[in-house]
Amino acid sequence: MAKKNYVLDTNVLIENPKCITALRNGQENNVYVPYTVLTELDKLKKDQRIGHVVTQAIHTILNDPELNIFPPVTSHEDKDLSPDDRILKEISDNTLENPILVTNDRILQIKTRLYEIDCEGYRDSMPFRSDSQLFTGFTDEGETPVRNSFQWENGTPVFWGDDGPKPMGYTHEVWGVKPRSVYQNLAMELMLNPDLNLVSIQSEAGYGKTFLALACALYLALEKKDNNCDKVYLVKPIWEIGAKMGFLPGDVEEKMQPYVRYVHDLAIKLHEQRPANRIFLDSGSDRLRFNQKKFEILPIAYIRGMNLENCVVIIDEMQNMSRNETRALLTRMGEGVKCICLGDTRQVDNPYLNESNNGLNWVVKKLKGYKGYGHMVLKGERSRGPITDMVLKSGL
Structure with a gap:
């Protein structure tokens, strides 16, 4: 022919x-x-x-x-x-x-x-995808595995770390939380792996990345005995959707409260599943407030000049951080830090960034394959509810 x-x-x-x-x-x-x-x-x-x-x-x-x-x-x-x-x-x-x-x-x-x-015509077209979407955390069958990635072998995901292949024939459970999909289980494997200092999780809305990260953070900071983590920080860039709320009174926690209400609700949900008294000032109060010595929420501007050690750091909505902000934040991490980066590069609210030029994508682009770093794209059939399921499937 x-x-x-x-x-x-x-x-x-x-x-x-x-x-x-x-x-x-x-x-x-x-x-x-x-x-x-x-x-x-x-x-x-x-x-x-x-x-x-x-x-x-x-x-x-x-x-x-x-x-x-x-x-x-x-x-x-x-x-x-x-x-x-x-x-x-x-x-x-x-x-x-x-x-x-x-x-x-x-x-x-x-x-x-x-x-x-x-x-x-060419029918096999792909939507525009960022590095954090293209690299799902899996290496294709037959290819040399990327360090700290997964590969399917006979229907079982195998983790390829520095110690060699490890079949994932078990399911994690931390702080009363069990994964709802194989991808959530693998994300938890990365977040709980003591050899990984930095983990990034990419997913669309509703696949549980923040809830899983909080559960793993509570386990690492409050329960796990063989590490030095004793506090959880949650860092979030602030970019409002729609009309601006203007000046907000109060201290840092009160100013941040409208932006991180979901974090407070998720922490209470975990507390109800299994008591996490130490992260609250008065765990018996009707209005639970975080104990700043154990759980602190900070805007990214407050990180400059800090030296974070012996803690778990969750960076939420990282797609709204610039490359410079990402570098400035990650270089604040000292000894004994577990850093979990969360985000979705399809939901960039920062008007100066885009799907490829944002903090989460730069982390995946530059650190893929490095020792101590792992990445996972969460996906599945079920998200937070039927309406979210319909929106994700329809491509709205």
């Missing part, structure tokens, strides 16, 4: 940077990229919304020696053409046998008829 000659349009490379490998299918077909597509990628790499995906596409092209690139159009008249028309002209100018333009641009698909060029 003769090889097919596929020519890629810009939109296909952006929608799935792995399309080159898929279309080549080993050595079965040839893949070409017009020079005009490179020009368009060069312009789009500065787009804050899709810049991270464009960078992936450029990286794929750069590291593929078998990829063919059409030379640019040379005549002055051709340079005045639209990008789509230049792509068609470049295909026509090359003596390529039966070229097939792969594009999801409907207008360009129509134009190919005038040039008598075969055309196909």
Whole structure:
């Protein structure tokens, strides 16, 4: 069977940077990229919304020696053409046998008829994903496992740490909390693993990342005897959704209360499952308040200058932190610290950040594979309730 000659349009490379490998299918077909597509990628790499995906596409092209690139159009008249028309002209100018333009641009698909060029859409497109979404915490079967990642073997997840493979044939239970899915169990494995100082958890709303992190934090700070953790800090960047609330009176805890009410409610829920008297000032009071010596909630601005030691630090909504804030915060961590980073890069409220340029994504991008670091994407069929389930499944 003769090889097919596929020519890629810009939109296909952006929608799935792995399309080159898929279309080549080993050595079965040839893949070409017009020079005009490179020009368009060069312009789009500065787009804050899709810049991270464009960078992936450029990286794929750069590291593929078998990829063919059409030379640019040379005549002055051709340079005045639209990008789509230049792509068609470049295909026509090359003596390529039966070229097939792969594009999801409907207008360009129509134009190919005038040039008598075969055309196909590319159906295996991916949504724009950040590094924290693409790296799920699993390594594909047959690939060398990433340090501190999981790999499926005969239906059982296996953890690949520095001590070698460890089959996860058991289920965690801490502070009365049992995981509702295999992914929650694996996330708890990372948070409870004494060899991991830093753990990041990515998930959409409702998959229990904050509840699991609090349960593990209470266990590490109040129950586990063979570590030096004796306090829990919860750090959160403050970015309001919708109308601003304006000035709030009171001390730090009172000012933070509207933003972290859910943390207070989750802590009380855990306290009702199993008493956590030491984190409250008066555990018998009708209005429970946190004991600052054992459980402290801080805005990120208060961390500067601090030296955190022998504690569990939960960083919530980390996708709303900048790279500089993330660096400043993580470099405050001293000896005996377990740091758990939580967030969802699809829910960036900070107007100066985006899905790829945010604290959570930078942590995954830069620390993946390091000793002492692990990452997990929580997912499953059940979230916090039926309405949330419907929203997540519908893609609202």
